[in-house]
Amino acid sequence: MRNAQCVMRNVISFILGFILLAGQVASAERLAPVTDQAKVMKAQEVELLNQRIKKVEQAHKIEIGVAFVKSIKGQDIITAADDFLRENFNNGKNGGIVLLVDMGSRKYEITTDTRMTEIITDNSGVPALKESFQSDLSAGNYFGAVNNFVDGVDELLTYYETNGVPYGQRKPGEIDPMAAVVAAATAIFLGVFIRSILIGSMSNIHRAMAAIDYLKKKSVKITENRDTFLFMNVQRRAKSSGGGKRSGGSGHSGGFGGGGGSF
Amino acid sequence: MADSSVSYKCPNCGAPLSFLPGKKTVTCEYCGTEFEVSAIEELFRDKQESAVHAAEAQEAKWATEDAGSEWASDEAKALHAFTCSSCGAELVCDENTMATECVYCGNPTMIPKRFDGMLKPDYVIPFKKTKQEAVAALKEFYKGHMLLPSNFTANNRVEAIQPMYVPFWLFDSKITAKAQFRAEKHHVINTPKEVITEISVYNCKRAGTMSFERIPVDGSKRIDDAYMDSIEPFNYGDLVEFSAAYLTGYLADKYDVTAEACAPRADKRVENSAIEVLQGTLEDYDAYELENIAVVKDVGKVSYAMVPVWILTTRYNDKPYTFMMNGQTGKFVGSLPYDKTKAFLYPALCSLVLMPIIYFLLLMLN
Numbered sequence: 001m002r003n004a005q006c007v008m009r010n011v012i013s014f015i016l017g018f019i020l021l022a023g024q025v026a027s028a029e030r031l032a033p034v035t036d037q038a039k040v041m042k043a044q045e046v047e048l049l050n051q052r053i054k055k056v057e058q059a060h061k062i063e064i065g066v067a068f069v070k071s072i073k074g075q076d077i078i079t080a081a082d083d084f085l086r087e088n089f090n091n092g093k094n095g096g097i098v099l100l101v102d103m104g105s106r107k108y109e110i111t112t113d114t115r116m117t118e119i120i121t122d123n124s125g126v127p128a129l130k131e132s133f134q135s136d137l138s139a140g141n142y143f144g145a146v147n148n149f150v151d152g153v154d155e156l157l158t159y160y161e162t163n164g165v166p167y168g169q170r171k172p173g174e175i176d177p178m179a180a181v182v183a184a185a186t187a188i189f190l191g192v193f194i195r196s197i198l199i200g201s202m203s204n205i206h207r208a209m210a211a212i213d214y215l216k217k218k219s220v221k222i223t224e225n226r227d228t229f230l231f232m233n234v235q236r237r238a239k240s241s242g243g244g245k246r247s248g249g250s251g252h253s254g255g256f257g258g259g260g261g262s263f
Numbered sequence: 264m265a266d267s268s269v270s271y272k273c274p275n276c277g278a279p280l281s282f283l284p285g286k287k288t289v290t291c292e293y294c295g296t297e298f299e300v301s302a303i304e305e306l307f308r309d310k311q312e313s314a315v316h317a318a319e320a321q322e323a324k325w326a327t328e329d330a331g332s333e334w335a336s337d338e339a340k341a342l343h344a345f346t347c348s349s350c351g352a353e354l355v356c357d358e359n360t361m362a363t364e365c366v367y368c369g370n371p372t373m374i375p376k377r378f379d380g381m382l383k384p385d386y387v388i389p390f391k392k393t394k395q396e397a398v399a400a401l402k403e404f405y406k407g408h409m410l411l412p413s414n415f416t417a418n419n420r421v422e423a424i425q426p427m428y429v430p431f432w433l434f435d436s437k438i439t440a441k442a443q444f445r446a447e448k449h450h451v452i453n454t455p456k457e458v459i460t461e462i463s464v465y466n467c468k469r470a471g472t473m474s475f476e477r478i479p480v481d482g483s484k485r486i487d488d489a490y491m492d493s494i495e496p497f498n499y500g501d502l503v504e505f506s507a508a509y510l511t512g513y514l515a516d517k518y519d520v521t522a523e524a525c526a527p528r529a530d531k532r533v534e535n536s537a538i539e540v541l542q543g544t545l546e547d548y549d550a551y552e553l554e555n556i557a558v559v560k561d562v563g564k565v566s567y568a569m570v571p572v573w574i575l576t577t578r579y580n581d582k583p584y585t586f587m588m589n590g591q592t593g594k595f596v597g598s599l600p601y602d603k604t605k606a607f608l609y610p611a612l613c614s615l616v617l618m619p620i621i622y623f624l625l626l627m628l629n
Contacts, residue, residue, distance in 0.1 A: 176626060183622035191614030195606060198410050203598035208492035211478045211532035212539060220540055224441070224470035233462040239455070 031065070031088045033057070034146065038068040038103040045143040053150055060157040062116065063092035066146050071104030077260060078251045081109040085256065094157075095119060099149055101137070101263075108137065109260035117257035119160045120153070124168020126259040129156065137263040270348040271307060271511040274298075279349070281512030284390035284571075284590070289508050303508045363514055384505040386568040387428065388497060390513065390590040394424055397573040397588050400595040404586065409609060410601035415579055422583070423576045426590060428510055428569035429486055430518035433477035434529040437562040440537035441470040443555050446548035467551070469541040472561070475533055477502075479570065480525040482518030486572075487585075488528075493596040494589040497570065501591060505569065515569060522565045534558050 033053035034046050041049075053064045065088055072080045081100040089096040095116030101108045110129060112120050120126060132152035136145035159167045170176055252258055271280040271289070278293035280303070288297040298306075392400075398421065405416050444467040452459040477499055481491035503509075537558055545551045571590025576583055579600055586597030 176622075176629075179622055179625040179629070182625060183618050186621050187614040187618035190617055191610040194613050195610035198609060199601055199606060202408055202410060202601050204596050205487075205489045205493050205598055207489050208495055208532060210535040210539060211475050211529070212536045213496040214475045214478045215536055215540070216474045216476055219437070219474035220471060221473070222469065222471040222541075222544060223439075224468055225544060226468040227446070228466045228468075230464045230466055233464065235460040235462065237458045237460070239457055 030063075030091070033064050033066060035065070035067040035069075038070045038101075040068050040103065040142045041146075042143075049143070049146050049150070052147065056150055056154045056157075057092070060154070060161070061093040062153075062157065063089040063096040064150065064153060065089040065096070065098035066101075066149065067098070068101045068103060068142065072100075072102050077102055077105070077107050077109045078111070078258075079253070081111040081258065081260075082253050082256050085111045085113060086254070089113075092116075097153060099146070101142075105262075107260060107262050109258060111252060111256050111258040114255040117255070119166055120156050120257075121166045121168060122257045122259060125156050125166055126257065128152065128167060130259060130261060134261065134263060271303060271508070272349070274306060279512070282389065282509050283512075284393045287389075289511060300506050300508045303511075304506055307507075360514075360516060383567075384430065384569045385566040386433070386502045387505045387509045388499075388501050388568065388570050388591050389503065389509050390426060390571040391501070392571075392573060392588060392590050392593050394426070394573070396593060397424060397426075397575060400588050400593060401575055401577075401586055404595050404597060405599070408599055408601075410605045411599055412579070412602040412605075415600060421575055421577050423574070425574045426513045427572050427574055428513055428515035429491065429572045430482040430516055431479045431491075431568050431570045432482050432518070432522045432525045432529075433479055433566045433568050434526070434533075435474075435476055435562070435564040435566070436478070436529070436533055436560055437472065437474045438533060438537060439470065439472050439559045439561055440534075440541060441468075441557045441559075442538065442541045442553060443468055444542070444545060444551045445554050446545055446551040448547070449549040465548070467545060467548075469544055471537075471541060473537065473540060474562075475536070477566070478529045478532055479568075480528045481570075482520045482522070482525055482567075483516055484519050485516065490585075490587050490596060491572075494572065494587055494592075494594050497589070497591055502568065510569070513571075518567065522567070526565075530558070530560075533560075 032050050034041075034049045036046050049066070053066070056062075057064055065084065067084060077100065080102075081098055084100055085096055085098040089098055090113055092113075092115075095118075096113045097116050097120065098111050099108065100111070110126055112122075112126070120129065129149065129152040133145040133148040136142075136148055156167050163171050165171055272278065273280050273291035273294060273296060275296045276291060276294040278291055280289050280291055280298070283290050283292075286297075288299055289303050290297050401421070402416075405411060446465045446467045448463045448465070450461040450463070452461070479491075479495060479497060481488060483491075534556065538553060538556055541556075542551065542553075573588040573590050575586045575588070575597075577586070578584070582600070584597065584600065586595065588595045
């Protein structure tokens with residue numbers, strides 16, 4: 001069963017690669033950044049996007065891939081996006097990122113390679129990126145969506161190059177205001193607690209509430225011990241999704257990161 | 264006028280006799296002669312009887328009807344005069360004083376009338392701790408209190424150190440307790456998407472019998488109940504049959520709160536302990552809550568005992584501070600004043616130190 005799935009996955013990857021390759025006027029070096037196998041954009045729009053992406057790629061020494069496909073034929077979209085990145089956009093000096101849009105299931109997936117995961121994090125970068133283009137994608141403005149996606153990648157990389165840390169993380173030495181407020185409130189609470197303990201320690205006067213010191217231990221006899229089951233309550237608590245973080249074994253393979261959604 | 268009090272004097276040298284802590288005999292501190300408690304009782308029995316008669320004679324002479332007003336009558340009931348058998352001075356004390364000290368000659372004096380009938384205690388726990396040990400315990404008690412005012416130990420002085428036998432009611436009881444608890448067993452199932460907690464709720468009925476031996480409840484209005492609760496427990500291994508000889512050299516009061524009035528305090532303690540015992544059978548449950556309990560007293564017996572307490576009074580900034588020590592076990596209790604500046608500065612300092620530590624811990628967790 002597992003072998004059959006593996007063979008199926010390879011076949012689909014090959015087909016996806018073939019379709020993408022066949023749909024392009026491929027250069028000898030690599031696949032063009034934008035692949036519109038689903039024909040959702042005009043050729044002119046694709047060309048404009050290719051030029052825009054190449055500029056961003058050169059500026060940041062990365063590789064960006066965008067693909068609109070009619071269907072991934074039942075394959076897992078995360079696996080398909082990972083394979084698409086691994087096979088075509090994995091040679092950027094500072095990493096690679098792809099956006100795979102499956103028009104059949106109306107799902108999309110972003111995959112970042114191991115280097116890009118350090119720059120566009122699953123926790124903050126990917127959600128910000130998704131927010132930048134998802135509404136256009138839902139509205140059918142695919143050109144605008146890709147344009148915004150590329151702008152988002154450009155901004156996140158610029159942020160990293162400027163600040164030395166990925167978007168969503170504090171700069172070295174910068175105070176986290178939320179942590180500072182929580183720390184101050186906790187410290188004050190502990191201070192008040194310590195004060196009450198110190199003041200309480202000044203007296204050891206207290207009323208005796210029990211008489212266990214005077215209980216004759218051997219006299220205790222339990223004469224009735226009856227338990228009756230009444231009912232059962234079931235409480236369900238959803239596990240935290242980890243803020244949308246997915247990497248390695250949690251979805252993407254080989255240390256890749258990313259995130260996706262429906263539109 | 265006949266003596267209405269009795270001074271236990273050494274038959275050898277005439278000096279006052281005292282029951283020294285930790286000893287089983289009555290000792291003359293002047294000539295060193297030791298007497299058995301029974302020998303002293305025999306020796307002074309006649310004197311005590313004479314003193315009782317003299318006291319009754321004096322009580323009969325209280326001309327409350329001549330005082331002409333109701334409050335004077337109350338005063339007359341509360342205050343009683345006795346003559347010191349050593350120097351003849353008239354001693355005035357309240358209606359509960361059983362043993363005291365002559366303010367003129369310092370002679371230990373007992374008022375045997377107060378031991379009569381229902382007022383006579385069944386048991387006494389003799390003093391084991393000395394005055395020196397009480398003072399040492401007070402100094403030790405000062406240690407380790409960060410908020411104690413710096414000049415408290417330097418400026419305060421011990422105003423009085425008094426050894427006193429405090430009247431206690433000792434409640435023996437055999438009870439049957441029945442209780443119902445609402446108890447829960449929690450079973451947690453972890454699935455990839457959620458945590459499912461199954462809470463099984465049970466009604467648990469428990470009943471049992473148990474006996475309590477000599478639950479002490481002080482029978483004195485003058486002594487703070489909380490202080491007396493705090494010096495517990497007592498070791499009843501040292502409990503002996505009451506003899507007035509043990510009181511010589513100490514202050515002693517008879518009870519002014521009846522056993523019936525003290526019983527609810529003992530009953531509440533018994534009930535709380537019964538709950539604790541029955542809750543001990545619910546170990547298999549993750550949570551439980553008492554729904555109701557009924558305690559039926561099968562056997563209830565009360566005895567009356569005198570318990571040794573050292574009372575120390577100090578004064579600081581014109582305010583008195585009272586400390587008490589269990590005269591048998593040495594357990595020391597009291598309330599110390601605290602320095603308000605220290606009470607602000609120390610916790611503030613702790614907060615300042617903790618703040619960056621908590622901050623960095625939060626950053627590490629994120």
